[in-house]
Amino acid sequence: MQTDSIIIDKRPVIVALDFDDLSLARALVNSLSPEKCRIKVGKEMFTLFGPDWVRELVDKGFEVFLDLKFHDIPNTVAKAVKAASALGVWMVNVHASGGPDMIYAAKDAALISNTPPLLTAVTILTSMDERQFGAVYDTGGIDEKVLSLAKLAESSGADGVVCSAREAGSLRRHVDKHFCLVTPGIRPKGSAVNDQKRIMTPSEAIDAGVNYLVVGRPITQASLPASVLSEINASIVQLT
Ligand SMILES: O=c1ccn([C@@H]2O[C@H](COP(=O)(O)O)[C@@H](O)[C@H]2O)c(=O)[nH]1
Numbered sequence: 023m024q025t026d027s028i029i030i031d032k033r034p035v036i037v038a039l040d041f042d043d044l045s046l047a048r049a050l051v052n053s054l055s056p057e058k059c060r061i062k063v064g065k066e067m068f069t070l071f072g073p074d075w076v077r078e079l080v081d082k083g084f085e086v087f088l089d090l091k092f093h094d095i096p097n098t099v100a101k102a103v104k105a106a107s108a109l110g111v112w113m114v115n116v117h118a119s120g121g122p123d124m125i126y127a128a129k130d131a132a133l134i135s136n137t138p139p140l141l142t143a144v145t146i147l148t149s150m151d152e153r154q155f156g157a158v159y160d161t162g163g164i165d166e167k168v169l170s171l172a173k174l175a176e177s178s179g180a181d182g183v184v185c186s187a188r189e190a191g192s193l194r195r196h197v198d199k200h201f202c203l204v205t206p207g208i209r210p211k212g213s214a215v216n217d218q219k220r221i222m223t224p225s226e227a228i229d230a231g232v233n234y235l236v237v238g239r240p241i242t243q244a245s246l247p248a249s250v251l252s253e254i255n256a257s258i259v260q261l262t
Contacts, residue, residue, distance in 0.1 A: 028199050028231055035224075035254055036087050037247075038062040038206070038238030044071055053248045056083040058255060060112065062236055064089040076109045085112035087204075087236075091144050093117035096127035103128045107135035113204075115184060118143035118171040125178035140202065143175035144184040148207030151219040164220070165189060169196060176201050186220035187227035187235075194231035206236035210254060213240040228258045 037059050041047040047067065054061075061084045063076055068090060079086050088111040092099045099116055106114045116128045125143060132138045145168040146155065155164050168189040173196065175183050182202030185193065190203050205227055207218045215221060216239055224235055237254065244250040 028194070028233070030228065031233055033057070033059060034228065034233065034235050034258065035251060036060040036062045036204070036234050036236045037241050037251065038064065038089075038236050039242065040064055040066050040238055041242070042066060042070060044075070047075075050242060050247055051079065051082065051084075054084075054251065056085065059251055060085045060087060060234075062087040062089050062238075065091075073109055076111060080110045087111070087113040087115075088139075089115055091115055091117055092128065093120045094124070096124045099124050100127040100131035103131040103141070104134060107132050107137075107139050110137060111139050113140040113142060115142045115144055116180075118145055118175045118180075118183065122174060122178040125175060125180055129179035140181040141179070142182045142184050142202065142204050143171070143178075143180045145171040145175075145189075146185070148186040148205070148220045149217050154219070165192060169193065172197055172201075182233070184236075187222035187230050187232050188220045190227065190230035190232045202233040203231065204234040204236060205232045206238075208235045208237045208240070210240055210250070210257070223257075224254045225257050 039047050039061055061079050063086055067075055076086055088106050092102050103114055129141050132141050146164050152163060168185050172183045172193050176197050182204055184204045186207045187205040193203060207221045208224055208227055209215060209221045211223055227235055241247045241250045
């Protein structure tokens with residue numbers, strides 16, 4: 023994949039913090055630098071520790087992706103995005119399947135902030151394979167659905183999508199070069215796959231045209247998380 027026309031961030035790794043213990047999460051964060059990565063706070067930590075935890079990370083200088091995947095009526099999602107934006111986060115997200123009105127409302131709400139976060143839309147979860155997909159959707163396949171949801175997200179004002187790196191090559195041929203691709207399901211060679219189904223290595227993902235790599239357990243469950251992050255950064259530095 024020709025990556026020269028795509029804007030590739032110098033810090034493409036977003037570390038997914040999924041912890042139920044604040045002290046452990048703090049210890050990990052203290053071993054990381056905002057110059058080397060961003061941080062993702064998801065449903066578990068936000069439910070347990072709330073906005074204060076997000077503010078703490080922002081105050082430490084991290085750009086935070088608040089991954090709450092809003093999916094509701096436009097008015098409710100807009101108010102949730104407004105509240106998230108007030109925390110000073112860098113990225114928020116919604117489910118693309120919430121539809122164009124919901125995505126527009128989310129984008130409008132984000133833009134009210136003095137420092138508007140990027141708005142991304144989740145396409146098909148990276149934990150789904152064709153069998154899981156078929157249990158939810160009657161027709162088509164994952165690639166086709168990810169593409170149609172990405173086009174919907176783009177035409178409804180989102181700044182990018184959350185998808186798997188496996189779809190990145192195809193998406194790159196159909197979306198604007200500024201439209202960002204955020205990909206969980208990243209697994210360095212030899213890492214445990216866990217519950218992820220559509221995976222790629224960090225270098226494969228960057229080569230496919232991904233902008234941001236979401237990496238959780240391969241870093242957070244490692245005995246030396248900062249070393250794993252450095253190895254991932256080193257494996258992609260020649261591509262960025
Ligand atoms: O499609 C999606 C959307 C979000 N996620 C989130 O990303 C991380 C991945 O963590 P790993 O430990 O690297 O598997 C996790 O917080 C998910 O909630 C996703 O995996 N897939």
